[in-house]
Amino acid sequence: MKFINYTVIYFAVLVALGILTAHFTPTFFFSLPFLAVLTIAIITSWFIARKQLFPTLFFGSLAFIAFFGIGFANYQLRLPTYQKLHYSHTTSENKAAVLQLKVLEALKPDNYYIKFIATVQASEGTNTTGKVLLQIHKDSLIPSITVDDILLVSASLQNIPKPLNPHQFEYANYMKNLGVYHRVLISNDYILQHSKGSKTLRGHAESLRNYCLKKLLQTDITTDERAITQALVLGQKKDISKQLYAQYAAAGAVHILAVSGLHVGIIYLIFSFLLRPLTHLPHGEIVHSALVILLLWCFAFITGLSPSVTRAVTMFSFFAFATALRRDTNSINTLFLSFLVLLLINPLWLFQVGFQMSYMAVAAILWIQPTLYSYYRPRFYIDRLFWGIFTVSIAAQLGVFPLSLHYFHQFPGLFFVTNLVVLPFLGLILSAGLLIVMLAAFSVLPEKLVLFYNFGIEYLNNFIAWVATKDHFIIEDISFSEAKVLASYLIIISVFLLWKKLSYRRTVLVLCSFSLFMGVLIWESYTSSETRLIVFHKSRTSLIGYKQARALKIFRSNLDTATTFQKTNPIKQYRIGEAITVFSEAPLQKIFRYREKTILVLDSLGVYPMISEGSIVLLTESPKVHLERLIDSLKPACIIADGSNYRSYVQRWEKTCAQKKLPFYHTGSKGALIIE
Incomplete structure (x- = not known):
């Protein structure tokens, strides 16, 4: 086995720890003068250490602190607070301004908006930097917008909405990890000017990918098979139907639909094999590795230079470069070196799922x-x-x-079966897909090749659909916290170390890792034992949850319908997040008590009895009630309106409560109400 240089591993881990520390302590600033003094001290001690046989503890400690500080500072200096030209310093939130935006990336649209990531080049005539989420209402009049287009818009900066129910996907945090802190929400009428900006490398790559997609659309490849080809070769997943995507997820093969390290690794092996004869020439190793790296980046280019593909190509470029140097080192060193370099380029990648996996x-x-x-x-x-x-x-x-x-x-319990069938042919599918795209781009694609390739992808889809029908092998709704993730990795590492070499220390490490995992389970069981009442936000429906330890009972309106909320959001997400094991449903009562508090549920009938003062009134289904008279009669402690009410009613109630100086809570604006 080749030599492992643990220094590279230590430095990479320290940079990652510095980034994590900066992420969770954003208010503490790691001063640049301190880093400068530390760097000078390290350089000085390094010159001294060169004359010694073994490095001193002082030099090692300084080096470790320096790499931790590099990770910390690299993350913090990218925050808007420390960027003088960031748009947030010159543009106020929720205040209309004229913004000049340049489109950086097109995102997958939803039911209401087309979405882009754009950089704010100017605000009210002042040059700025910083990225925003651009959301444009879907409209037939929307012009075709592509990467590098420049839009002059009249709009205001808005905070990206946070989830309205507990344990929902936090889109705002997801965008924050992309360096996006605000959104611009407009319709076509607010686009004052639309022009083509100067082409960037990413823009040229996107144009090439769109051209390939257009040419592929003109072939006889059927819809589902073309969608899979676009995903595998061009990194375009938006045309995959929800049903087909769900089948791949159930079969444990969804990872092959996103161009990532797996695809780039297979293509790296294919190119290395095809170009291997070059290694017999003078300086053949260098020529071989250079061509492999060039072809990898060509593949990244036709996929639009998306961040995930760029990261993967960078990682395997390090492997190709290490092969050319013929250094007596381990592949683990190369992996951690690429990890270190990528985090120095963009520390935010550490928080992205694709990068981690x-x-x-x-x-x-x-x-x-x-x-x-x-x-x-x-x-x-x-x-x-x-x-x-x-x-x-x-x-x-x-x-x-x-x-x-x-x-x-x-x-997915059958992922072994899926991988044994899919992985042997994935290299062939990728190679054939690249060939299909290249020939289609030059309009020289033979019809017989199209039929043969279409049959292969159709067979793959049918096999995935067959595996997906074995749903009793799929274990769903698993609650797994960050603490469990860390403890699990410690178990995997310690068990494998013990497997390779039996020793007392490694046995102790295994026992400690299992003890830590059990401690996490006990702690999470203890913290989840509390009782609480939750008024969820759900459009056109009233949902109240009563949680007691690991049991959840949902009180809801329209219980006579066949729909159950156990498998639908937001209840499904809450069940998983809280590790609920017992679930039940019951009709929503008009009056009930919780922790000595009386709660009156007022529905569309608007009829209410007299209750004790200081109670809570929950308005549901837009009741036609004179709220001011109700407040004078019942003297409630607060008024709550859930998602089943009309927005116009809610606005009127909010004004009435403000006049009466009575607390008003709307789940549509403040999120679910949790009563401990």
């Missing part, structure tokens, strides 16, 4: 798979092929298993 999968394959493979030595090529795929699948799944449970809350 790519590196954990590759790290597990490099570290675990060789040991797994050595336990069986197949004699024949086919045996070696399937044994290699099987061990790679196990290693990769171990690497991403805790993250998959945390982010996706499900485990």
Whole structure:
């Protein structure tokens, strides 16, 4: 086994820890003068350490602190607070301004908006920087907007809305991890000017991808098969139907639909194999690696230079470069070196799911798979092929298993079967897909090749659909917190270390890791034992949840309907987030008590009895009630309006409560109300 340079690993981990610390302590600023003094001290101590046989503890400590500080400062200096030209310093929130935006990236549209990430080049004539989420109401008059277009708009900066119910996906945090802190919400009427900006490399890449998509649309490849081809080769997933995507997710093969480290790794192996004859020439290793790197970046270019593909290509470019240098080092070193460089380029990548899963999968394959493979030595090529795929699948799944449970809350039990069938042919599918796209781009695509390729993708989709029907192998609604993720990785690492070499210290480490995991389970069970009442926000429906430890009872209107909210949002997300094991539903009562408080539910009939003063009144289904008279009669402690009410009614009630100086709570603006 080649030599592992642990120094690179330590430095990469320290930079990551510095980034994490800065992320969770944004108010503390790691001063640049301190970093400058620290850097001078390190350089001085390094010159002294060169004359010594072993580095001193002082030099090592300074180096560790420096790399931690580099990660910390690299994250903080990218925050709007420390960027003098950031638009937030010159433009007020919720105040109309003339903004000049340049489109950086097109996002997947939803039912109401088309969405882009854009940079604010100017605000009210002042040059600025910083990215925003641009949302444009869907309208037939919307012009075609592409990357590098410049829009002059009259709009206000708005905070990206936070989720209205607990444990919902926090889109605002997701955008924050992309460096986006505000949104611009407009219709076509507020676009004052639309022009083409100077082309960037990303813009040229997007134009090439759109051209390839257009040419692919002109072929005879059927709809679902073309959508899969676009996803595999061009990184365009928006045309995949919800049903087809759900089938891939249920079969444990959704990872092949997003161009990532898996695809780039396969393409890296394909290019390396095809160009291997060049290694026999003078300086062939260098020429071979240079061409592999060039072809990898060409692939990234036709996928639109998306961040996920760019990261993966950068990672494998390091592997190709290390091969050219013929350094006696381990692939783990190369992996951590690329990890370190990418975090220095953009520390926000550390918080993105694709980045985390790519590196954990590759790290597990490099570290675990060789040991797994050595336990069986197949004699024949086919045996070696399937044994290699099987061990790679196990290693990769171990690497991403805790993250998959945390982010996706499900485990496909047949993922081994899926990978054994799909992975052997994925290289062939990718190679054929690249060929199909290239020939289609030049309008020289043979019809027989289209039929053959279409049949192959159709067979793949049918197999995925067949696996997805075995839903009893799919474990869903798994609650897996961040603490469990960290404890799980400690278990995986310690068990594998003990497996490789039995020793007292490693045995103790395994026992400690399992003890830590059990401690996390006990702590989470203790913290979830409290009782609370939740008024959820749900359009056109009233939902009140009563949580007691791991049991949840939902009181809702229209219980006579066949619909159950156990598997629908926001109840599904809350059940998973709180690890609910017992669930039930009941009709919503007109009056009930909670913690010595009387709660009156006033529905569309608007009829209410006399109750004690200081009670809580919940308005549902837009009751036609004279609220001022109700307040004078009942003298409630507060008024609550949920998502089942008309917006115009809510606005009128809010004004009435303001005049009466009575607390008013609307779940549509403040989110679900949690009463402890």
